[in-house]
Amino acid sequence: MTMGIPVYKRILDLFEAEGVNTLFGIPDPNFVHMFTEADARGWSVVAPHHELSAGFMAEAASRMTGNPGLCIGTLGPGVANIAGAMMCALVENSPVIFLGGQRARITERRVRRGRIQFVQQEGLFAPSVKYSSSIEYADQTDEIVHEAIRRAMSGTPGPAYIEFPSHVILDELNVGEAPEPSTYRLLNQGAGAREVAEAVELIRQAERPILLVGHGVHTSRTQEQVRELAELMACPVIQTSGGTSFIPGLEDRTFPYLFSPAANEAVEQSDLCVALGTELGEPMHYGRTQHWAGNDANRKWVYVEQDPTAIGVNRSFDVPLVGDLRGVVPQLVEALRDTTRAPSANLETLVDADAAELARVAEEAPSGRTPVHPARFVVEATKAFNDYAQDGILVRDGGATVIFQWTYSQAKPRDVIWNQNFGHLGTGLPYAVGASVAEGRTRPVMLLTSDSAFLFHIAELETAARENVPLVCVVGVDHQWGLEVGVYKRTFEQPSPQPGVHWSKDVRMDKIAEGFGCHGEYVEKEDEIGPAIQRAYASGRTAVVHVCIDPKANSEEMPKYDRFRTWYAEGTQ
Structure with a gap:
């Protein structure tokens, strides 16, 4: 005692x-x-x-x-x-x-x-x-x-x-x-042996399985076990909108649902979905509508879920595996070790299509504009982050800026953090600090955000500097609430004066950063973005890169915005 x-x-x-x-x-x-x-x-x-x-x-x-x-x-x-x-x-x-x-x-x-x-x-x-x-x-x-x-x-x-x-x-x-x-509590709870055997048999029989990887895979830190499972299944990996981190070794075959044509094709053609760490909520269309609908009658489901009361709520499953990912995924891996599966029939085609799509959007993102088009802003910022992507932590924040990132991001880091379910703007800077501190401040962090979100907790730049966080905040600045301006424009034939969504064009994020003891960069042209980010990391200090982006494009040209709206439209039905 x-x-x-x-x-x-x-x-x-x-x-x-x-x-x-x-x-x-x-x-x-x-x-x-x-x-x-x-x-x-x-x-x-x-x-x-x-x-x-x-x-x-x-x-x-x-x-x-x-x-x-x-x-x-x-x-x-x-x-x-x-x-x-x-x-x-x-x-x-x-x-x-x-x-x-x-x-x-x-x-x-x-x-x-x-x-x-x-x-x-x-x-x-x-x-x-x-x-x-x-x-x-x-x-x-x-x-x-x-x-x-x-x-x-x-x-x-x-x-x-x-x-x-x-x-x-x-x-x-x-x-x-x-x-x-x-x-005093269950740890790494596994599923029942009978259910695991049933799931493994479905995996062995499937011709076009997919592995659906959600937010819970990354927060439970089971990426390595999931990588083994994906390799044994020899299948495409589909990201939910909350699970947008990339598991090392699976980057080429990992596609984001809804915003990647390869992901949507893989979903439509799949005859089995093994779902890990996801509630199958509104952003996933409950696993029933949109791209899931066409082959729903022929698709089998294996669902790993720690909460038994969640089973069957958003859709039915052929084999529910009730348990912790940290316990269940190793069970599946062990049971499949003696199985040799040929790669899914469409895997190579999907990998090639996704790589081509990534290159296409990078090429077609509008170029040569001043202020910078937000699509080009994302392309150039994430290309620059590629030097750090394997070991880096990417934090997303903002409204329109995040929507542009879904389509145009060129980086595939193993940790991506953003506030998907609640949509709480301003989380980006605190998330970046908390993630870096938890990781021992050893990995480079990039916050890719917009001015509207960044201003919520901008005082935490001082906290980041004091804590020696290796963070570069790349801020697209259009002096407005871009997403909300877009709503005004779509709602009214003559949306002026758009009350409440604009502010002073004299605000300089780089100067604010310098006032907090951080490194600051000011960028007006797209070819300046990459070098500014490199200088920011080289400074050895928390840094802010102020990038002037086109306010009209940011409010009117969000990619696949109609797809984004289905999250809400179907949720009301």
């Missing part, structure tokens, strides 16, 4: 047992002890300029490690500030644990008015998390933290909220070593 360990130290012990060693938040009297102790233990302790940013940083750290994220909000205004990150983590299926400070419970039960920094917090946030509780007594610490982690990591992952009232901050416990996670 460890005698007299304070509650705040015990909380850190419990998270360390889960492999957590990063802490995001702004210290206050509730948490100064915890911040000091975490720093003394060698944790990465990151204090941004806004708690909402801290929440996004913690989410990105969770995505990059497969472990729970940890974010702290001070009582009252601090906890209020992280509310948006809670909701985002819930919709993005991210297991982030939010610790909220609170005044001593005696304060809550007083019949008084005009109390400072006080509101009954837990009830406000309970609907936004999978689990909500409060450490009322010191000896509840283990069970409440374990329950928060258990709920966050089980079934469909998601956030949890733990309140930490000031009356228990320095209370002491007599406890043993922090237990291993396997003693």
Whole structure:
């Protein structure tokens, strides 16, 4: 037994047992002890300029490690500030644990008015998390933290909220070593042997199988196991809109659904879909409509899902495999090792078609314009990132800018992070910081975004610089909400004056960056983009490349926008 360990130290012990060693938040009297102790233990302790940013940083750290994220909000205004990150983590299926400070419970039960920094917090946030509780007594610490982690990591992952009232901050416990996670929650849960055998038989019989890879593959960090499965299946790999990272070794045969003709052809021709780490939601047309519809009667489905209540909701499956990807995918790999499959009949054709399409869009992206066409902006920025792509982390943010990236990106990095399900603009800069810190600040990071999204949390440039994050922010600047301007233009015959979507054309992102101690570059022509990015990385500092892009093209020429709109149109049916 460890005698007299304070509650705040015990909380850190419990998270360390889960492999957590990063802490995001702004210290206050509730948490100064915890911040000091975490720093003394060698944790990465990151204090941004806004708690909402801290929440996004913690989410990105969770995505990059497969472990729970940890974010702290001070009582009252601090906890209020992280509310948006809670909701985002819930919709993005991210297991982030939010610790909220609170005044001593005696304060809550007083019949008084005009109390400072006080509101009954837990009830406000309970609907936004999978689990909500409060450490009322010191000896509840283990069970409440374990329950928060258990709920966050089980079934469909998601956030949890733990309140930490000031009356228990320095209370002491007599406890043993922090237990291993396997003693209080399921780890790497596998599927039943019968179901695995049925799935393997479908894979062996299929002539044109596809492997559908979603967001969960990357957040569970099962890329290597999935690569083995794809090679044994000898089939195309289809990305969901949330799972846009590229697994090393599978880059040439990986195609993004809906925005890649090769992906859509592979889906239409497939006789088996093995779906991993995806909810088959609106962006995937529930696996039933659009490109899935034509051959639906003849296509078999194997679906790996950790949450049994999700089985059969959006569509039916021939073989559902209930379990953790970290347990189930190795089962499939092992069962297929003695199987020699010829490559899918259309695999070589699809690989060639996708390579030709990638080259075609790079060639046909409008060139020679000043300001730069947003399609050419994406082509040149991602080409420049190719020098770092295998080891780099690409972070996406923005509205129209992300839509252009789906079609025109020339890079295939193994980690791509963006806010697909919630569509929360402004996450890009905090995501970039959190992902880099979680990875030990060793891999180059590029944030490809627009000015509208970048301005949300631009103060975190100082955080990135202070944390020595190897980050280059490439910002397409058109001084407007490009997506919303497009909505005005499509809604009204005479859309002027378009209230609320334009701002000063005097804003210079590179100068703002320099004011935060970062490296800045200003670009007006497309042939300047690549060299500016190279100089930015060579500077050894966090950097911002301001690229002037064409506002008319950014609002009117978004590629395949009609396809994007089907995410919403079919979701209302």
